[in-house]
Structures are given as structure tokens and as C-alpha cells.
Amino acid sequence: MSANRPAAVVVLAAGEGTRMKSKTPKVLHEICGRSLVGHVVSAARELEPEHLVVVVGHARELVEGHLAASYDGVRTAFQAEQNGTGHAVRMAVEELGQAPEGTVVVVCGDTPLLSGSTLAALAAQHEKDGNAVTVLTAEVPDATGYGRIVRDEASGAVVGIVEHKDATDEQRAVREINSGVFAFDGRLLADALGKVRTDNSQGEEYLTDVLGILRSAGHRVGASVTGDHREILGINNRVQLAAARGLLNERLLERAMTAGVTVVDPGSVLIDVTVTYEPDSIVHPGTQLLGTTHLSEGAEVGPNSRLTDTKVGVGARVDNTVAIDAEVGESASVGPFAYLRPGTKLGVKAKAGTFVEMKKATIGAGSKVPHLSYVGDATIGEQTNIGAASVFVNYDGESKHHTTIGSHCKTGSDNMFVAPVTVGDGAYTAAGSVITKDVPSGSLAVARGQQRNIEGWVARKRPGSAAAQAAAAAAEELAVES
Numbered sequence: 001m002s003a004n005r006p007a008a009v010v011v012l013a014a015g016e017g018t019r020m021k022s023k024t025p026k027v028l029h030e031i032c033g034r035s036l037v038g039h040v041v042s043a044a045r046e047l048e049p050e051h052l053v054v055v056v057g058h059a060r061e062l063v064e065g066h067l068a069a070s071y072d073g074v075r076t077a078f079q080a081e082q083n084g085t086g087h088a089v090r091m092a093v094e095e096l097g098q099a100p101e102g103t104v105v106v107v108c109g110d111t112p113l114l115s116g117s118t119l120a121a122l123a124a125q126h127e128k129d130g131n132a133v134t135v136l137t138a139e140v141p142d143a144t145g146y147g148r149i150v151r152d153e154a155s156g157a158v159v160g161i162v163e164h165k166d167a168t169d170e171q172r173a174v175r176e177i178n179s180g181v182f183a184f185d186g187r188l189l190a191d192a193l194g195k196v197r198t199d200n201s202q203g204e205e206y207l208t209d210v211l212g213i214l215r216s217a218g219h220r221v222g223a224s225v226t227g228d229h230r231e232i233l234g235i236n237n238r239v240q241l242a243a244a245r246g247l248l249n250e251r252l253l254e255r256a257m258t259a260g261v262t263v264v265d266p267g268s269v270l271i272d273v274t275v276t277y278e279p280d281s282i283v284h285p286g287t288q289l290l291g292t293t294h295l296s297e298g299a300e301v302g303p304n305s306r307l308t309d310t311k312v313g314v315g316a317r318v319d320n321t322v323a324i325d326a327e328v329g330e331s332a333s334v335g336p337f338a339y340l341r342p343g344t345k346l347g348v349k350a351k352a353g354t355f356v357e358m359k360k361a362t363i364g365a366g367s368k369v370p371h372l373s374y375v376g377d378a379t380i381g382e383q384t385n386i387g388a389a390s391v392f393v394n395y396d397g398e399s400k401h402h403t404t405i406g407s408h409c410k411t412g413s414d415n416m417f418v419a420p421v422t423v424g425d426g427a428y429t430a431a432g433s434v435i436t437k438d439v440p441s442g443s444l445a446v447a448r449g450q451q452r453n454i455e456g457w458v459a460r461k462r463p464g465s466a467a468a469q470a471a472a473a474a475a476e477e478l479a480v481e482s
Contacts, residue, residue, distance in 0.1 A: 006123055007051065007102030007186050009044040010092040013037045013109030014057025014079040019237040025059040026235065027109045028066055031245040032252060033272025033290060036235055037063070039112035039248075041071050042273075046116025047105065047123060053092045054109065055079050084204025085180070086196040093190050100186030103127060106207065108180040110235045112244055113251075118231055119181070122224045126183035132219030133189070133211055135161065136181035138229035146177035147208055149223065158221045161208035165201045176225075178208060179232035183224075188214055248273075256283075261295070264302075281312075296330075310340070313348075326358075329365070347382070361392075364407060376400075377419065381407030387431065388413045406441065 017026020027037035034042065037054065044052055056063045057079040067074050077095035079088050089106055093099065103123055107114065118136070126134035135158060137149050143164075148171045150160045161178045162171050192213045196205045215221045226232060235241050252273060253266045260279030263269055270288040281295035284302030291309035295301060299312040303320065310323040313330040320336035326344040328334055333351045343360035346352060350363040353370035361375045364382035369375055373386060377394040380386070384405055392403045393416050401419035405411065409423055412431035423429065424441030433447040458468050 006047055006049040006105050006183075007100035008092075008096060009047060009049040009052050009105045009107065009119075010089055011037065011040050011044060011052070011054040011107055011109045012085060012088050012180075013040075013063060014055050014082055014088055015110075016058040016082075017110070017236065020241075021238075025063055027063060028059075029235070029241055031112055031241065032248045032270075033274050034112070035066060035070075036112045037067070037109040038070060039273075040107055040109050040114060041067070041074060043114050043116040043119055044105070044107060045071075047119055049105070050102075051075060051096060051100070053077050053095055055088045055092050057082050057088075084198075084202065085207035086193060086205030086209060089189070089207055090193045090205070093193065099190035102186055104184045104186045104189055106180075106182045106184065108234055111180070111232055112235065113231045113233055113248055114181065115231060118226055122181065122183050125224045126222070129222050130220060131183070131222040132185050132214040134183040134222045134224055135211065136179040136183075136226055136232065137176050137223045138179055138226045138232050139175045140177055140229045141175075143172070143175050143177050147180075148172065148174040149176040149178060150174070151176075158211065158223045159215060160212045163200070163202075163206065163208065177232075179226070180234065181232065182207070184210070185219075188219060192217075269302075299328075305335070341376075367407075378403040378405065378417075380405045381409070381425065383407055384409040385411070387411050387415055387429075390415045390417070393418045 013027040015026060020026045020029065028035045052073060053075045054067060055077045060078060064076050067076065075095060077091040079091045103126055105119060105123055122134060122136050145164050147161045147163045148167055149158060150162055150171065151157060152159050189210065192210045195213050196209045198205055200206060211221050230247055233244060235244055249270055252271045253263055253269060256271065256277055257263050261277050262282045265285040268285040269283055272290045274291060275289045275293045277295040278297040280298050282300040286304040287302035288306040290307065293307045293309060294311045296312060296314040298315040301307060301312060301318045305318055305321045307323045309325045312318055312328045313332060315331045316328045318328060318334045321334050321338045323340035325342035326340035329347045329350055331349045332346040334340065337355050338352045339357040340352065341359035344358040345362045347363055347365035349366045351368040351370060352358055355372045356369050357374045359376040361378045363380045366382055367380050367384040369386040370388065372388050373390040375392045377400050378392050384407060390411060394400050403417045403419040404422040406423055406425035406427065408426045411429045412433060414432045415429050416434045418434065418436045421435055421438060423439040426442045427439045428444045429435055429439065430446040433445060435445055435447055439445040458471050462468050
């Protein structure tokens with residue numbers, strides 16, 4: 001448990017986000033595998049607060065459903081009308097039922113780059129200094145649109161925050177901005193919220209006015225300056241969303257490389273926050289690692305691969321592949337140009353080769369499906385080879401059926417296995433066969449029509465054609481040779 005465990009963390013996520021121009025609520029837009037509000041909630045949970053309250057408003061049902069499905073222990077407070085940040089925090093305090101005893105941290109739900117360590121540092125400094133409120137600030141190259149920090153010229157103490165729309169020209173020249181992240185004394189916060197006025201350009205209850213109220217009452221107001229201003233970047237449109245994704249992706253790849261992963265071209269690789277990896281794994285250009293994908297030691301992925309919720313075993317190789325909810329065993333080989341669909345499991349040194357698609361298929365150790373094949377709803381034993389252009393016919397129009405191929409089997413090219421069907425251990429199937437019946441172990445199955453050659457057919461049916469002329473010339477040449 002954190003030594004500076006807050007009484008509560010309040011996440012403000014009630015706004016519509018009209019500048020996103022989207023049917024999806026702003027806070028539910030995703031970057032790097034999490035929603036915007038999900039990133040903030042995850043950072044807040046690192047503080048282990050006694051209460052974690054998310055203030056919802058626009059598209060309440062969608063946001064509440066997302067939080068309930070993804071995060072345990074999160075409470076929500078409903079802000080029916082978006083009357084400002086002060087009003088939103090007041091709704092959160094009312095949800096708690098009483099003024100919190102201890103530190104209350106307030107964060108914005110659209111700041112996905114904010115880290116748990118920065119929040120922890122804010123809470124620690126707040127308690128160490130004995131402040132009534134501590135604001136997280138940053139100096140930015142362009143402060144347009146942000147609230148400015150107003151400090152006492154003599155002491156440097158924070159005396160207030162002025163919103164951009166209400167600021168004078170002199171105040172707008174200030175580059176230190178309010179991040180929208182605060183640490184409050186819970187009881188003082190609850191009292192001050194009742195005194196916030198709405199005589200401003202927006203007619204709203206500004207949370208920032210609490211600073212002036214508390215300072216006027218003789219309480220300490222402080223600031224904690226973050227070392228990286230990019231952490232506090234809020235998202236208001238798709239341009240900012242893409243920029244934040246790039247920054248977060250850069251951070252995640254740096255973490256991976258520091259942990260021993262070789263990323264050949266970081267500029268072309270995308271990675272989610274939930275991806276895990278082991279040292280000496282290699283990621284080639286054009287690769288996306290998504291969801292709960294895991295790269296084991298020595299695994300090599302890419303180029304041009306997209307892996308979602310996929311486990312890649314020690315020393316396995318995955319090349320130009322799309323894989324979803326699949327398992328690639330130790331030293332297995334996939335691709336190039338393969339598609340592993342959900343439920344696919346490749347054993348040790350197994351192979352899913354070029355232009356191979358698999359779905360809900362278990363491939364035993366050392367078995368190979370080298371090229372141009374579809375394997376669906378199937379189990380293949382060990383050390384079996386599936387011939388080129390094979391199709392596991394698993395769907396009868398209403399239901400899916402299972403095919404079992406034993407160990408040490410050799411199946412011919414251009415085979416169709418019409419499920420449900422079983423090929424026993426050590427069996428062979430002839431090229432061009434349509435296997436509709438079980439094949440006993442050690443047997444050779446031949447399931448194709450007899451070949452019949454009709455002599456002279458081209459000359460009779462296609463007289464004068466190029467084929468007929470070529471056939472006649474070949475006949476003459478054969479006659480001369482004989």
C-alpha cells in the first residue's frame with residue numbers, strides 16, 4: 001500500500017468532446033490498447049486510493065458500461081448538466097456521501113499520458129508541505145487554451161489560476177499552465193466547493209476558483225511542477241489523439257528496448273500498453289503488437305505483422321502474419337503471409353507456412369502445413385506433413401465439424417478433408433483426394449476418379465485452333481523420330 005494513499009481520486013469524464021466529431025464519447029477513444037479514461041484510471045489505481053470516482057455525464061451508459069467491464073472497484077458520479085469542473089467535483093463528493101478525510105486527487109479523464117508516478121509525487125508533495133491544495137503545473141511552449149498559473153511576484157507562491165478566456169494579455173504571456181490535476185485537503189475542498197461562484201465568461205463553476213477561496217481563508221496553496229509537460233496533454237480532437245498515441249507509443253517502445261527487446265525500426269512499430277516481452281526478442285519494421293500479446297525470449301516477429309492477444313514462444317519466428325488469440329510454440333515458424341485466427345495453437349517446431357490460414361486448430365510438435373492451405377476446427381498430431389493446397393472442410397452450412405489427423409502422417413497435395421473425419425497415425429493420402437471417410441492408421445487413402453484420356457479430342461472439337469496445330473506438329477515430330 002502506498003505511503004501517501006489518498007482518500008479519493010476523482011476522474012472528470014463527463015464532457016461530450018464535440019471537437020472529436022464522433023459518435024463515440026471522447027473519453028472512450030482508444031490509444032495503445034486502452035481508452036483515454038482507461039489510461040487515467042490505470043494511473044490513478046497506482047496510488048491505491050480508498051475511493052476511485054469517475055464523474056460521467058455525456059453518454060453515461062456507454063462510459064459506465066466500459067468502466068464496469070474493464071475496471072473493478074470504480075464508482076461513478078453522474079453530472080446531469082455539465083456546469084463546470086467545480087460542479088463535477090461536487091457531484092463526486094456527494095457520491096462519497098461525506099467530506100473525505102485526507103487527500104483528494106482530481107484528474108481529467110482525457111490525459112492518457114499522465115503517469116502514476118507523477119500523481120504519486122503530487123500527493124506526496126501535497127502532504128509534505130501541508131497544503132490545502134497543490135496544483136500540478138508545467139511550462140509549455142504554447143499555452144494557448146490553458147489556464148495560467150498566477151504567482152506572487154515576491155514569494156513565488158501560487159495565488160490563483162486564470163482561465164485563458166478570462167486572462168489579460170499579460171497573464172496570457174505566462175507559460176506555466178494548470179494541468180487540471182490537483183491534490184486537495186478533502187474537508188477543505190468540500191467546504192470551498194459550496195462557495196464557488198459562476199460570474200465568469202462561461203457561467204460555470206470553475207474548480208480553479210477553489211484555490212483563491214482557500215488562499216483567502218488563509219490556507220496554503222502550492223504547486224508541483226512536472227518534469228515533462230507532455231504528460232499533462234489533454235485530448236480534444238483527432239490531431240491531438242494521434243499525437244498522444246505517438247508519444248505514448250514512443251514511451252512504450254523505449255521501455256521495451258530498455259528491457260532487452262530489439263526494435264529494428266521504432267518509427268514503424270506500434271505496441272499496446274498490455275503487451276509483454278522477454279529479453280532478446282526481436283521486432284522487425286511494420287509490426288503491430290496489440291492486446292495481451294507476449295513475446296518470449298528470442299522470439300522474432302515481422303516484418304509487416306499484426307499480432308493481437310497472441311503468445312509467441314521461445315525462439316519462434318513469425319513473418320508477415322496476422323494472428324489473433326493464437327499460440328505459437330517454441331521454435332515454431334509462421335508465414336510469410338499467414339493468418340492465424342482465434343484458437344490456433346502451434347506446438348514446438350510446428351510450421352504454418354506461406355498463404356496458410358488456420359482457425360481453432362491445434363498443430364502438434366514438428367508438424368507442418370507449409371503452404372496454400374486452410375486448416376479449421378482441426379487437430380494435427382506430431383511430425384505430420386500436410387500437402388500444399390489442402391482444405392479442411394469444416395462447415396456444412398449450419399454447423400462446424402472437427403477433423404483429426406494423427407501423428408507421422410503424410411497427406412498429398414490438393415486434399416480436401418470433409419469433416420467430421422479422422423486420419424489415423426502413420427497414414428498417407430494420395431494427391432487430389434477428397435477424404436470423406438476415416439482413414440485407418442498405416443493406410444493409404446486414394447479418393448479420386450480414374451483418369452481417362454480421349455485421343456484426338458482437340459483435333460475433332462477444336463479444329464484449326466492453336467492447340468490443334470501444336471498437337472499436329474507434335475504428332476509429326478513423333479512420327480519422324482520413330
